[in-house]
Amino acid sequence: MLVETFWDLERIGRIRLSRSFFLRDFLHSEIASFYRLPNWPESLEAAVIAGRELCGKILEPLQETFGRIHIRSGYRSPALNTFGNKRGLKCASTSKNLGYHCWGLDAEGRMGAAACVVVPWALDNCREPGGWQRMAWFIHDHLPYHRMAFFQQQCAMNIGWSEQPERSIWSTAAPRGWLTRPDMLNSVGSHADRYQGFPPFRMPPDEPVYFDLLPPV
Numbered sequence: 001m002l003v004e005t006f007w008d009l010e011r012i013g014r015i016r017l018s019r020s021f022f023l024r025d026f027l028h029s030e031i032a033s034f035y036r037l038p039n040w041p042e043s044l045e046a047a048v049i050a051g052r053e054l055c056g057k058i059l060e061p062l063q064e065t066f067g068r069i070h071i072r073s074g075y076r077s078p079a080l081n082t083f084g085n086k087r088g089l090k091c092a093s094t095s096k097n098l099g100y101h102c103w104g105l106d107a108e109g110r111m112g113a114a115a116c117v118v119v120p121w122a123l124d125n126c127r128e129p130g131g132w133q134r135m136a137w138f139i140h141d142h143l144p145y146h147r148m149a150f151f152q153q154q155c156a157m158n159i160g161w162s163e164q165p166e167r168s169i170w171s172t173a174a175p176r177g178w179l180t181r182p183d184m185l186n187s188v189g190s191h192a193d194r195y196q197g198f199p200p201f202r203m204p205p206d207e208p209v210y211f212d213l214l215p216p217v
Contacts, residue, residue: 003040012040015048018055019207020063026051026074026115031084031091039080046104047075050113054103054161056207058143059115064204066121072156073116076101100147100160112146114160121199122155129174131155134198136169136179137191142201 003009013024032039041047051074063069076084076091081102084091091097099106103113122135132150139145139159146162150171168181180187 003038009040012044017048017051018060019204020060021055023048023051023075025071029073029076029080031089032080035083037080037083039075039077041075041103042077043104046111047113050099050103050111050161051075053111053163054113054115058145058159058161059117060204060207061143061202062117062119062139064202065199066119068120070118070120071115072118073101075103075113078102099162101158106162110162110164112160112162114146114158116156116158118154118156125197126155132157132171132173133179134195136171137194138198138201140167140169140180141191 003012013022013027015023017023017026027039029039031037059069076097078094078098081091081094081097083089085093091101094102095107098104099110099112100114104111106112119135122132126132126134132155135155135157136148136150139148144161144165145167146160146165147158147167148160148169149158150169150173151157152173155173166182167187169179171177171179178184
């Protein structure tokens, strides 16, 4: 999207993605702030469509079940992601992030979006070594996620939505490696014994349908 003025950027930030989330919640980037680079959607329509799916189907149910979630990182423009990847700033290659942190279409034309989030409930209740696996299995059993990646700091995780979900979970936190993916035997069936003591899963009330791409001036 061509952003020519402050008012253009303010207006797209007001786009409502779901009951709790607006596009502005996902546009902050430490890379963009420190290096004074822009970070707004190249295709606003694709980003909004994918972002609404991510928020409505993944983030809202997480928040309804565990309480407020904290957005660490959301949308990255391909240019910003490439900049971060080349400088070793915790960005995977842009080819891997299309349809993930680079909201919109991936290389195969599939719609998708992702965010890095911290769930304070998990930060307080899954502190034991490998505790991230409990949250991972809970999400695996309850939400239509695409890919997840868990990190050591604050039990943060990348979580995405895709119209063709891969259903894989990787971790850089110990024990490092694949927790599950479609070709692993543990990918099917219930894993409820792994997350005993978790709150019951709760879906939020039915979402209104947000048709407007841009809010009124």
